[in-house]
Amino acid sequence: MDDLDRAILNVLRRDARTPYTEIADRVGTSEGTVRNRVDRMSEDGIIERFTVTTRTGNVKAMVETSVDMNVDTSEVSSTLAEWEEVDFVWQVSGEEDIVLIVDCVDTRAVNELISRARELPEVEGTKTRLILDERLG
Numbered sequence: 001m002d003d004l005d006r007a008i009l010n011v012l013r014r015d016a017r018t019p020y021t022e023i024a025d026r027v028g029t030s031e032g033t034v035r036n037r038v039d040r041m042s043e044d045g046i047i048e049r050f051t052v053t054t055r056t057g058n059v060k061a062m063v064e065t066s067v068d069m070n071v072d073t074s075e076v077s078s079t080l081a082e083w084e085e086v087d088f089v090w091q092v093s094g095e096e097d098i099v100l101i102v103d104c105v106d107t108r109a110v111n112e113l114i115s116r117a118r119e120l121p122e123v124e125g126t127k128t129r130l131i132l133d134e135r136l137g
Contacts, residue, residue: 001041001046004027004029004033004037005037005041005046007026007027008023008027008034008037008038008041009041009046009047011023011026011027012038012047012050013136014136016050016051020034020035020038051087058103058104058105058106059103059104059105059106059107059109059110059130060087060101060102060103060104060130060131060134061101061102061104061110061128061129061130061131062099062100062101062102062128062129062131063099063100063102063110063113063114063117063126063127063128064095064096064098064099064126064127064128064129065080065096065097065098065099065100065117065123065125065126066095066096066097066098066123066124066125066126067097067098067122067123067124068122068124071122073091073097073098074091075122076097076098076120076122076123077089077091077098079120080098080100080117083113083116085102085103085104085109085113086100086101086102086113087101087102087103088100088101089101096127100117101131107130110128110130114126114128
């Protein structure tokens with residue numbers, strides 16, 4: 001990846017639907033170059049997916065999860081990533097091992113998700129923070 005790839009990614013992070021012509025104007029290259037770069041980054045796995053961020057009125061939360069020391073954290077992360085309410089799964093350093101960003105219809109649904117996570121035999125505990133406001137940075 002070079003500086004041009006990074007500039008293209010910065011535009012796409014803010015709005016994945018930005019037309020290639022607009023990206024090209026903003027980063028100072030041609031539409032064809034942007035298209036080729038995005039295709040290559042997608043094929044190489046640098047761009048994993050294009051996603052939508054919504055303001056649905058749902059309850060968003062960060063669920064910090066700790067797992068047993070002898071557990072493959074990647075396997076647990078993959079399981080959690082399959083859950084419909086989970087937007088992001090991050091493996092992190094610190095007290096907790098995995099952080100989930102979830103989008104649920106209400107606090108009851110957040111609580112049900114936490115209970116489901118705690119029922120997994122690999123999970124030792126959770127800490128939850130409701131997301132009160134979110135800004136694109």
